[in-house]
Amino acid sequence: MKSKVIKLAGLPVGIPQAANFTMVVEVLPTIQNGQLLLKTLYFSVDPYLRAKMSGGHQPPLYAGDIMYSRGIAEVMESKHPGFNPGDKVISFFEWREHLVHNGEGISILDNKGFQLSNYLGVLGTTGLSAYFALADIGKPKAGETMVVSGAAGAVGSIAGQIGKLMGCRVIGIAGSNDKVEWMRSVLGFDGGINYKNTPSIADEVARFCPNGVDIYFDNVGGVISDSVISRMNNYGRVVVCGSIADYNDTDVNFGPRLLPLVVYKKLLIQGFLIADYRDRFAEGIVQLQQWITAGKLQFAETIIDGFDHLPEAFIGLFNGRNEGKMIVRV
Known part of the structure; x- marks a missing residue:
């Protein structure tokens, strides 16, 4: 053959x-x-x-x-x-x-x-990444503000919805008006930012998050992440699940020096790889299936x-x- x-x-x-x-x-x-x-x-x-x-x-x-x-x-x-x-x-x-x-x-x-x-x-490594990364690193609390970059993508779209299920106010960042509308009307996000037609991402994050950001679920990196992290509240948590903005760079780029923010705002910044959770896949799949069956999770x-x-x-x-x-x- x-x-x-x-x-x-x-x-x-x-x-x-x-x-x-x-x-x-x-x-x-x-x-x-x-x-x-x-x-x-x-x-x-x-x-x-x-x-x-x-x-x-x-x-x-x-x-x-x-x-x-x-x-x-x-x-x-x-x-x-x-x-x-x-x-x-x-x-x-x-x-x-x-x-x-x-x-x-x-x-x-x-x-x-x-x-x-x-x-x-949604029932594979992308949905499981959203579930475990948010639950174990983001640790959402009801009433907190969460920002998701790459929010119309496979992981981000699920992470944002899980944030909503856990009582957060969720703002998504994506690359088109159609995707922003999909996040709001179908996924139930509280707001969305189209980074491609926004003169200042930082200003838009400030507008949508007047009380700051408690959780940042980062799938993108680059300038978008610089803008969000600068708005983090004390004891904010940054889940670094991907950095697609940097994958095609031919030169090493350095954003704003974040260590002063990390120190004075007591931020937690932690990377995530789904391979570390292999032994817990069955647990995550059961929870995701329950949410989908109940109509609480769209994909x-x-x-x-x-x-x-x-x-x-x-x-x-x-x-x-x-x-x-x-x-x-x-």
């Missing part, structure tokens, strides 16, 4: 381009005892993959490597005692249409009435059809093409 494979042709300089990827066709080996033949169904595309290309997220991606990300596949043939043909499974998979796998690190999905794609988004998926469009979908993350989670349906 032959399978298309997508590789990183060359490391990007700045925003990734189509030329940074190449597609080849490989012949798959016959499966042996203890192995599976998988057909991939969905792939998640995520900003952290760009950081891997720059060496900022371990392990790095190098020119010539096969791209990989979290995905969902169907077992087509099994010589492994733990899997049967027809099982739907989730793990990190190379960007292949079909692949031979030894089963290590793969989990069987019981989607319980939810769409398979949901387990790459969006931007689904691009076609294996060949994986690079296009990934590049689209940096052009604001996605509303909610960006997923490719193979």
